[in-house]
Every structure is written in C-alpha cells, then in structure tokens.
Amino acid sequence: MKKLGFGCMRLPLLDQNNQKSFDMPQLCSMVDAFLERGFTYFDTAYMYHDFESERVMKQALIERHPRETFLLATKLPTMFLKEVPDMERIFSEQLEKTGAGYFDYYLLHCLNEENYATVQRLNAFDFCMRKKQEGLIRRLGFSFHDSAALLDKILTEHPETEFVQLQLNYLDWDNETVQSRKCYEVAKKHGKDIIVMEPVKGGTLAKVPEQAEQLLKRYAPAHSVPSWAIRFAASLDNVVMVLSGMSSMEQLQDNMSYMEQFQPMKPEEIDLCMQVRDIINGTIAVPCTACRYCVEGCPMQIPIPDYFALYNAELQEVEKPFTVQQTYYENLTRQYGKASDCVACRQCEQHCPQHISIVENLKKVAETFEV
Structure with a gap:
C-alpha cells in the first residue's frame, strides 16, 4: 500500500466560500489519476464539506470504480452523539451516502477528553466492534486531538484499536499543546499502525517564509516545499499512511511525484525541517489548520x-x-x-x-x- 492518502476535507471547489460547490470534473480527474498511479486510500468524514464529502465521493469514486480497487475510510462523529441510537442512525446514513457497502477503515472521530467520555458512556467501541463482526468495518481505529497521557489511557483501555490517526508534522513535533512527538511515541509503544493527518498543517508548510524556502531550495532545488512535510511524516516508523487534503490536480501531481517511489528522509533533511520550523514559529500568530470544526454551530456564523x-x-x-x-x-x-x-x-x-x-x-x- 503506497503511503499517500487522498484526504477529502479540502476537495476542489468552484467557490471557496461555498463548501458544497464541488468542481466535479476536476475531482473525478484527480480520483482517476490517483488510482492509475497505484494509490488507493481515500479518507472522508461525516461532517466534511458541510456534511457532503461522503456523498460527493460516492459520485467521484465509488460509482465510477470497482469497489475492490480502493480503500475507503470514514468516521463516526463523536461530537454529534447524544444517545445510543445516534450511532446506528449515523452509520446507516454513511452507508447510504457513500454506497460503499462497507468501510475499509472506520474511525471514532476526534477523540479528546470530552468526546472520549461520550464514547465511553455510549459504548461506541462495542458498537463499532459489532459492525466489524457484521463485515461492515474491516479495520477499527480513531482520530485523536489531545494529550499523550490521554492517548495512552485510551489505547490501554481499548486494545481492540488497530490504528490511530494523529496530527504529525515537523512544525508541531515538539509543540507542548499538540504534542505530536509524544503522541507518536505512545502509539508506537502500543504497537499501533499510525495514519498521519495534517502533515502540511492546513497549508502552513506549503507556503513557508521566504528565508525558509530558500533553505530548502538550496538543498534540493527540484523538490516542492510541501514535499518536505509529507516526506517527514511518511519517514516515521509505524506510519502506514499520510493524508493530504489535495484541492487541485497540481497538488495531486506534485504529491504523487515523490510518493510513488517514496524515499525516507536522511538525518540532514530532518535537521533542515527543524530549522524551517524555527523560522516559521517566529512568523505565525494563530496556528489554525482550517479544519473548520469551529464553524459548525457558531451562533454568529463567523468564518x-x-x-x-x-x-x-x-x-x-x-x-x-x-x-x-x-x-x-x-x-x-x-x-x-x-x-x-x-x-x-x-x-x-x-x-x-x-x-x-x-x-x-x-x-x-x-x-x-x-x-
């Protein structure tokens, strides 16, 4: 399995202010090109693109390609769960919206202290294990956004977890809030496969300050700036997949160019990433990744x-x-x-x-x- 995954949170749009204005011809061309080059993993979620990402991937991927030619991941939105019946209702809706028949990878979405309490109260892990026994889920995991201590607790209490999805990038690697390195080390200690999200940190590591870009270009003039971020994440032990939210054919082609025959980073390349990190940290005021989780439900509709x-x-x-x-x-x-x-x-x-x-x-x- 090639390590580049097609993230479906930032699909190509005709109007950037309208999350449902999908550029379908471009999206279909991107899906086709991705599969033709031997890449297979697609990652979507219930809430992406104003709850339409799963449905549009049915049109661009599932209805246009044999089911056995790709792997589909989606997520149970823990932040929207109130009562036990919500899980069955949402899971059934996801099957209908995607038309996938089953999910190759299924995640409990965005576990943190609050959402994990919900998961425990509703026995969401048991629900997902039943779906796995029914053949509707092939592999079970969760995405995570909290402390390494909580991650250790969850993996200890739920050894049935087969993989974890973590935010890993060189900008957050030693950040004490995100705790990328610490969470990575916990997942590795538990022997879990790791899927990486936000390797380019919402585009931050694709458009670095000029000083940082010059540093990278002097070492490898032909390599794109975002390639450094993707390769950093993909070079880590136990990482089986790195997701990239590609919103144009140009981004897709660039990512595939260096991930088709992936070469792990050398020590001096990792050192350069850390130098770039230090430069960036001096310029970014608000480390937002544009995941848009904050927008849903805002009473004042603030973007x-x-x-x-x-x-x-x-x-x-x-x-x-x-x-x-x-x-x-x-x-x-x-x-x-x-x-x-x-x-x-x-x-x-x-x-x-x-x-x-x-x-x-x-x-x-x-x-x-x-x-």
Whole structure:
C-alpha cells in the first residue's frame, strides 16, 4: 500500500466560500489519476464539506470504480452523539451516502477528553466492534486531538484499536499543546499502525517564509516545499499512511511525484525541517489548520479559519504600505459575521484540535481589520 492518502476535507471547489460547490470534473480527474498511479486510500468524514464529502465521493469514486480497487475510510462523529441510537442512525446514513457497502477503515472521530467520555458512556467501541463482526468495518481505529497521557489511557483501555490517526508534522513535533512527538511515541509503544493527518498543517508548510524556502531550495532545488512535510511524516516508523487534503490536480501531481517511489528522509533533511520550523514559529500568530470544526454551530456564523488566515497574512506583510487582506475581510463580512460579533460562547474552542484561544484571537482580528 503506497503511503499517500487522498484526504477529502479540502476537495476542489468552484467557490471557496461555498463548501458544497464541488468542481466535479476536476475531482473525478484527480480520483482517476490517483488510482492509475497505484494509490488507493481515500479518507472522508461525516461532517466534511458541510456534511457532503461522503456523498460527493460516492459520485467521484465509488460509482465510477470497482469497489475492490480502493480503500475507503470514514468516521463516526463523536461530537454529534447524544444517545445510543445516534450511532446506528449515523452509520446507516454513511452507508447510504457513500454506497460503499462497507468501510475499509472506520474511525471514532476526534477523540479528546470530552468526546472520549461520550464514547465511553455510549459504548461506541462495542458498537463499532459489532459492525466489524457484521463485515461492515474491516479495520477499527480513531482520530485523536489531545494529550499523550490521554492517548495512552485510551489505547490501554481499548486494545481492540488497530490504528490511530494523529496530527504529525515537523512544525508541531515538539509543540507542548499538540504534542505530536509524544503522541507518536505512545502509539508506537502500543504497537499501533499510525495514519498521519495534517502533515502540511492546513497549508502552513506549503507556503513557508521566504528565508525558509530558500533553505530548502538550496538543498534540493527540484523538490516542492510541501514535499518536505509529507516526506517527514511518511519517514516515521509505524506510519502506514499520510493524508493530504489535495484541492487541485497540481497538488495531486506534485504529491504523487515523490510518493510513488517514496524515499525516507536522511538525518540532514530532518535537521533542515527543524530549522524551517524555527523560522516559521517566529512568523505565525494563530496556528489554525482550517479544519473548520469551529464553524459548525457558531451562533454568529463567523468564518473563523478564514479570518485567522487573513490575520496571519496581514502580520507577515506588516511593513508594506498596502495589503489586500482588508479587502478580503470586508468581502467576507458582507455574507458572514464579523470577528467583533463573537459572543464568547466558546463552543468553537471545545472543538478546536489545535487548542487555539479563538475568542481572544478574534478580538485581535477585529482590532486589525475593523478600523
């Protein structure tokens, strides 16, 4: 199994402000090219693209290719579970939306302290094991966004877990909030296969500061900037798959070019990644990956990731007399809530995998753009 997985959280769109405006011709071409080059793994989820990712993958993948030619992963949304019947209802809906017949990989989605308590209360692991016994799940795991200590607890209490999906990238490797390295070491200690999410950290490691890019280009002029992030994750022991949210054919072709015949990183390449990490840490104000978990349910309909992206870009261009970020911000506020509309309910912070202080950072966004 080739180590590059097709992440379905950032599919190609015709309108970036409309998560359902799929560019179907491009998506179908990307799926076809991916399979033709020998890659097989597709990762979607119940809530991706305003709950339409599973359905659109039915059209682009499942209805167009023999079922045995690909592996499909999706997830039980623990953040939406209230009562036991919710699990059966959502699982049945996922089977209907995808038309897949069964799921090769099935995950309990986004386990953290709060969601794990829900999983335990509803016996969600037992539910998934029953589905596995029925042949509807081939491999069972979970995605995780919390401390290494909690991960160790979950894997100890649920040895039936076959794999874990972790946020691993060189920017977060020694971050004490995300704890990439520590979580990786726990999963490895338990002997679990590891699937990597956010290897490029929502595009952050695809568009690094100029100083960092020059550092990488001097070593390997022909290698793209994001290739360093994907290869870093794929070089780790026990990593069986690295997911990349590819939103264009250009991104897909680049990723396949170096992952088709994957070569693990050399020690000096890993050292260069850590040098780039240090440069980036000096420029990013808000480490948002644009997963959009914070947007669902926001009472003021604030496009939080979009505002943080503009804010980060604005700070990087602080010495220029004019920046375009202000214009983009004003465009968004015509359709969505402003940063200053935040009512500090903090439900967004409960769902943020990066543990960002969203409310406080929205205040900074408002101070920057709402002059």
